Amino acid sequence: MAQLRSEIIDLLRSVYAEDDVQSIARRLALRLDAPIASGQPAADRVTERDVILITYGDQIREPGVPPLQTLGATLQELIGGVINGVHILPFFPYTSDDGFSVVDYKQVNPDWGTWADVRRMGAHFRLMFDAVINHISQASDWFQAFRRGEAPYTDFFIVVDPGTDLSQVVRPRTLPLLTPVETADGVKHVWTTFSADQIDINYSSPDLLLAVLDVLLFYVEQNAQLIRLDAIG
Structure with missing residues (x-):
């Protein structure tokens, strides 16, 4: 753990001021000291021997059964000997973009099933989750707390003066880069x-x-052995 802490501090120093580095390291150590509840052994690296199916969690349906349960049972029955991993595309509550505008990172879409369904699938396959951590839905608790002016959420989002020259920003979208929102402290972009x-x-x-x-x-803790970082620049 001492070596891991040293490596984490070195990484943090490349981004944060020293006072923040020490504070982050202390708080992160408390989280890392908590036991991981998955009960799964440490995951091996992905190799050419892995065969991973990518799918949305609601692609296979049957009446009266949560789609994640149906997905897990179907994959195990039909192709359990062919694949050893499943990449489930975002299965969280969302508001747009086919799941990539997450409302709550720690909840399963209730129309699809529960964490128990996900963990059950993880008992038979290596699971990959999407971590959609470049952005979050405007309907999320984090953003609504930002709008109300509640700490620490007031610093969770990037506020920019609309007069800032952003002409050099290149991205694969034509929508406005800044969005005005009403907050307890007035309109912020x-x-x-x-x-x-x-x-x-x-x-x-x-x-x-x-x-x-x-x-x-x-x-x-929910049996993810692999995590895909979505939209990381």
């Missing part, structure tokens, strides 16, 4: 790389970084 519904989150905030790391560790 927030950075939205992809759409007005997908609000970019601000990694210059140590509290935001720790919140995201907590989400990633939570995914490990």
